[in-house]
Amino acid sequence: MEISFKGKRAVVTGAGKGIGRATALALAQYGAKVTAITRTQSDLDSLVEECPSIVPVCFDLGEWEATEAALKDIGPIDLLVNNAACAKLQPFLDVTPDQFDQSFTVNVKAVLHMSQLVARGMIGRQSGGSIVNVSSQASQCALKNHTVYCATKAALDMLTKVMALELGPHQIRVNSVNPTVVMTEMGRRGWSNPETVKTMTSRIPLGRFAEVDEVVNTILFLLSDKSTMTNGVSLPVDGGFLAC
Numbered sequence: 420m421e422i423s424f425k426g427k428r429a430v431v432t433g434a435g436k437g438i439g440r441a442t443a444l445a446l447a448q449y450g451a452k453v454t455a456i457t458r459t460q461s462d463l464d465s466l467v468e469e470c471p472s473i474v475p476v477c478f479d480l481g482e483w484e485a486t487e488a489a490l491k492d493i494g495p496i497d498l499l500v501n502n503a504a505c506a507k508l509q510p511f512l513d514v515t516p517d518q519f520d521q522s523f524t525v526n527v528k529a530v531l532h533m534s535q536l537v538a539r540g541m542i543g544r545q546s547g548g549s550i551v552n553v554s555s556q557a558s559q560c561a562l563k564n565h566t567v568y569c570a571t572k573a574a575l576d577m578l579t580k581v582m583a584l585e586l587g588p589h590q591i592r593v594n595s596v597n598p599t600v601v602m603t604e605m606g607r608r609g610w611s612n613p614e615t616v617k618t619m620t621s622r623i624p625l626g627r628f629a630e631v632d633e634v635v636n637t638i639l640f641l642l643s644d645k646s647t648m649t650n651g652v653s654l655p656v657d658g659g660f661l662a663c
Contacts, residue, residue: 422643425450430496432480432533433503435462437603438553441635442500447472449639454493456480457503480529490536495544498642499537501530502553511566519567526571531578538586547590549642552579554595556657576653583651592650594641599657600628625658
């Protein structure tokens with residue numbers, strides 16, 4: 420199945436590391452003009468060294484005014500990947516207001532804002548488009564010490580559905596991908612304990628965690644014209660975890 424994004428303009432948030440970085444590189448490889456957003460300049464510098472065609476933009480998505488200012492300079496957008504997120508893990512009784520607010524600001528509010536700005540442009544140009552939100556299996560399954568993270572991803576899934584409902588008439592498709600643990604650099608560090616790994620992988624029918632390219636390939640499919648009738652879906656990339 421041949422996928423091409425030639426002539427398309429894409430924005431990827433949280434593009435400095437992990438899934439976001441790999442998605443930005445893949446979109447560029449398949450012909451898109453990619454703008455990569457993250458708040459860490461050194462990550463953007465190394466990304467541009469790896470792929471000079473990528474346009475780097477450094478700002479904090481949690482800052483409403485900074486987001487609006489940055490989007491004015493990016494130009495028309497056809498494809499948006501809302502990947503930026505934070506994961507603050509605490510037991511339920513230890514959750515603090517600051518941790519709650521920060522997680523919802525980045526994981527939900529920033530996605531809403533980015534998508535509003537991008538969708539308004541798509542509607543104004545009558546161009547249609549595709550938006551993919553990077554969610555998690557944690558949106559649909561309670562995980563210990565993931566109180567706020569689970570809540571933000573559940574909110575993101577419903578935000579995805581409402582966006583799909585309201586933007587669909589403008590030929591803007593909105594979907595989410597919902598991975599299990601992914602073997603990014605951070606994922607490998609966080610899941611280095613063999614006993615902890617065994618506990619989680621025993622609940623996954625395929626018996627392993629996801630690799631980065633398995634999530635990226637799903638994102639590319641949802642962005643592409645190979646999925647033109649797919650809208651409002653939360654697509655697990657979890658080896659069957661949510662099927663159990």
